[in-house]
Amino acid sequence: MKNKLVMGSLIMFVAALTATLMLGRTHSAKISAKTASAQPAALIAGPGRVEPQSEDIKLGSELSGKLKNVLVEEGDRIRRGQILAELENNDYRAQVSSAEAEVRQKEAELRKVINGARIAERREAFSNVREAEAVMNNARSEMERRQKLFAAGVISKEEADRYAKEYDVAQARFEETRQRHTLVDEAAREEDQSMAQANLAAAKARLDQTRAVLAKTYVRSPIDGTVLKKHHRAGESISNFSTTPDPIFTLGDTRALRVRVDVDEADVSKLAVGQRVYITADAYADKRFWGHVVRVGEELGRKNVRTDEPTERVDTKILETLVQLEPGADLPVGLRVNAFIMRAER
Secondary structure (H helix, E strand, O other), X not given: OHHHHHHHHHHHHHHXXXXXXXXXXXXXXXXXXXXXXHOOOOEEEEEEEEEEOOOOEEEOOOOOEEEEEEOOOOOOEEOOOOEEEEEOXXXXXHHHHHHHHHHHHHHHHHHHHHHOOOHHHHHHHHHHHHHHHXXXXXXXXXXXXXXXXXXXOOOOHHHHHHHXXXXXXXXXXXXXXXXXXXXXXXXXXXXHHHHHHHHHHHHHHHHHHHHHHHHOOEEEXXXXXXXXXXXXXXXXXEOOEOOEOOOOEEEEOOOOEEEEEEEEHHHHHHOOOOOEEEEEOHHHOOOOXXXXXXXXXXXXXXXXXXXXXXXXXXXXXXXXXXXXXXXXXXXXXXXXXXXXXXXXXX
């Protein structure tokens, strides 16, 4: 009996020990799983710089000259098409006025060709025809009378010939006035009208050209955005040379911000559009600004952002990656930041 009690106690002890070990293992497994889930996802880190969603726009003038007016200041909100600056343009205005006068002249010439001579000119030409016709008829009568007198031997041949010549002159004068009347009374010839129309079209083209040049003296905003920097002031001269850009303003649409991140070439295979990203900056302590990758570059290049660390390597290649920050991120444009891209699981 005693042996049975000892055996039963031993069995119960073993069972209790086994249950305790199993419970401990289960609890340890739960703790391990919880700890693993608490570990942060692997990150891809890289330096970046804040920029407007439109990127920086260096706005200059298509013409060289002196600034007459600069109408905005840094930080001003601007709208597309708004005049931001004006160049000295009195000479261009004069060219426009001259071209406008030329157009009015060519329009008048075209109307004259189309409408023909005025009524008064037509009446004058017709009166000249009637007068020349009367003179011719009178000269013919005198010539015929002198020819009869010459045939009767009353006058000499010289006198008869003189009246014949007077008739020839009167006849030629009549023909001249008749042709002049026909020319005045006829409609404009097609070639004259075409030439007048071509002259008017050329004058209008010159007017459009001078207006286009004048319009270039007004520097207008290409976007809705903000003036990030003003490089020139009124009275300063600006140049327009492709080899030496001379912007008047730097503009950007800061309603949404982006970060251009330099990702080391060793991590480029781990990048993908849509990955979550958080941004930190020394000026904002531990605050995080969240966003996501919207574009991954296609070509490796040199670093764009330097950390100023003595140990920084500058000979490594990077891949530009563009991060769109979530609304509400209030960061100054140009701020250097650190970007941490949540690496997707493969």
